Amino acid sequence: MSSPDNKQKTGKKHSPKVATILSILFAGLGQLYNRRYIKGISLIVIEIAFLLTALQSLNYGIWGLRTLGTIAGTDHSIRLLVIGVLSLITIIIVAALYVFNVYDARKQAKKIQNGWKPLKLKDTIRVAYDNTFPYLMTFPGLLLMVFVVIFPLIFSVLLAFTNYNLFNSPPRNLVDWVGFDNFVELVTVPIWQDTFISVFAWTIVWTVVATTLQIALGLFLAVLVNDPRVKFKKIIRTILILPWAVPAFVTILIFAAMFNDEFGAINRDIIIPLIGGDGLPWLSDPLYSRVAIIMIQTWLGFPFVFALFTGVLQSISKDWYEAADVDGGSRWQKFREITFPHVMFATAPLLIMQYAQNFNNFNIIYLFNEGGPPVRGQNAGGTDILISWVYKLTFDTNNYAMAAVISIIMGLLVSGFAFYQFRKTRSFKEEGEI
Template sequence: MSKQKMRHRPTVAIILSILFAGLGQLYNRRYVKGILFIVIEAVFLITFYNFLNIGLWGLITLGEIPMVDHSIFLLIQGLVSVIIIAFAAVLYYFNIIDARKDALRLQRGEPFPSLLESCGNVWDKGFPYVFVTPGLIMLLFVVVLPLLFMVSLAFTDYNLYNSPPRHLLHWVGFKNFKNLVSVPIWQDTFFSVFAWTIVWTIVATTLQIALGLFLAILVNDPRIKFKRFIRTVLILPWAVPAFVTILVFAAMFNDKFGAINRDILSAFGVMIPWMTDPFWTKVALILIQTWLGFPFVFALFTGVLQSISRDWYEAAEMDGATRWQKFRSITLPHVLYATAPLLIMQYAGNFNNFNIIYLFNDGGPAVRGQNAGGTDILISWVYDLTFTTNNYNMAAAISIIIGLIVSGFALYQFRRTRSFKEEGNI
């Protein structure tokens, strides 16, 4: 190995690449690649310097002069700047790694591939990334940017009485989260709505799963005739758009002219305040959700039950097992093993089931001393805070809590299911 090759240091190439993209490649005598990196960084700095400078300044200060600086626009520009910088940092990292690899190759005396060979290698190895990158960029600006914007609002004082451009926003840290558990009106409302959200999620989802499982087992019984007709009828509620069903039920449960009170309960001298009493409104919502949700669970369980071998039940009968023992030891474990992830999604979906709460009674009836309705769940409360009272900061704070709860619950349950643990081993 020549002394010149031994004196070639990868550390110098790395330092030069850190100072300015492409310098490390020039040090490695990879002139075309080095010039290309230099041009890319120069164009990036010339094009985005002012945008990034204003964006980062706006992200930190949220503006300094009312009616001139718009805090929301500055916040969005700052978040876009962060995404652009993150994307540029990834490319810069690959520039450094490339310089280090070329320097090590030169130090070992290995020949460099020609320009055509390099282009061919880049195309072969980078082909998937070329087609993934446009989708990734769109994902960043369509999904990640709105999420970052929402999270950022949770740490500002953005509300109806402090809106740009007349007023400037300010970073307030965790003040909004503290207000949820310390300020009386927010505290009472938050814990009341949160408790009802948990009850709603558990009771409504469990009832629809239990009803779907019961009907699936019943229809799957060999003694039942006309199975196709019965299954078709039971799946019909799923075929009707949910919002149509909810509006129909809202009319049926109406206190004054609804069919349930006027035509059914009136025969027994009973008139239930379905729309004006929070307790009975909650009961009605749970019943409606059970009706809306059981067809999907029924169809899901029906398919799983048909895959269970009859030999297992015959062997259990020969051992003297009762119906309950066969259900507990054969049917239920098999059904839950095959459907656990989808059932978890049912719970997560009902936790954020905005449609039924909004369409049935708009989260009502009103509750004294609270700024949420008697049947509002967290997601419908966020909607009211955003579009009715314009408490954007509190709505963003609650949205973060919702996201953490749903993602944490789903991750925990997925990791505990056998279907997750044994994935790839079946």
């Protein structure tokens, strides 16, 4: 039998540097050097299988991503772009596994050098299962996210740097990389510049005004119904939540008919009897169309906010209001110092998402009047917001590259705003840090 001193000397001879070099040369060799035979053989088999089956495909994918094809009519640029993005994602995943292989070999070699003895096979399987269980459970979701979120995101970003449009559509024509030309055209070419400024400004106004109105109306009604003097609270709450129960697209289509310039109930039964004439041009004038859409969104959005605020208001302790009464606080002071801060603190993340949702609220814009009416000198309608403009560029004019450019700008705006506001509202802090 070997003495503990001999075991310690054997461990000292075990070199992490050697294990690292071997694992860099070929995945699994470092594990074999560490006498982790099952793991080492598994990694070797995986790398051999990868080199034999996927290396040529990945090389073709990277070639396609770099060139987007060389022979018009034969090479399909968009198909090559898709294969190239998938190859790029695969390479990143394989590189991450290879780095893990090197890190694992070096880490285990250091433990062996310090006198650690490998566990028996049964104990190794148990420890490995305990340590990897959370990763095994999250792996399907991660894999789904890669192909449902990350892949389309990378594809759309890369598309913004090409000239993919109606006149450069494969397989008849090849798509080329054009760098930042699309971004430059968006802010320099008159028709693109005017349209972008107009649509972007209206998108901001629409988001701020419509969302603020629905939040303000929901808060006002919630505070009103929560007043102790109001009777039949359950019936009133049920009535106020009813607009939420009706599918939004049904409500929008009904309102579109009601706001029709010629036969709509708003003009025929309300506007004309009051002011005469032919009524207001709700669908043919951009200003009136925008006012109508804001009112409709306020109607659609306030029930959710009302229900949200109603639940929060009932959680506020009555002792706070009684203490305020003792101090002689007015109704406005109690609302400003107690009700409003408590409600905003509890619901701020959800309210922020209301702004982000309305920023990309395609349904109401398209279903009401398809982003119209037309505007002279622009390739977007008077009520088009960025998301509906992207839709038209994609499906009506087939200008995919410019649609991708605008999508990138939208994504940066929404994510930047949401991240900043979440930080400000302390949504990312732990409970003990608040």
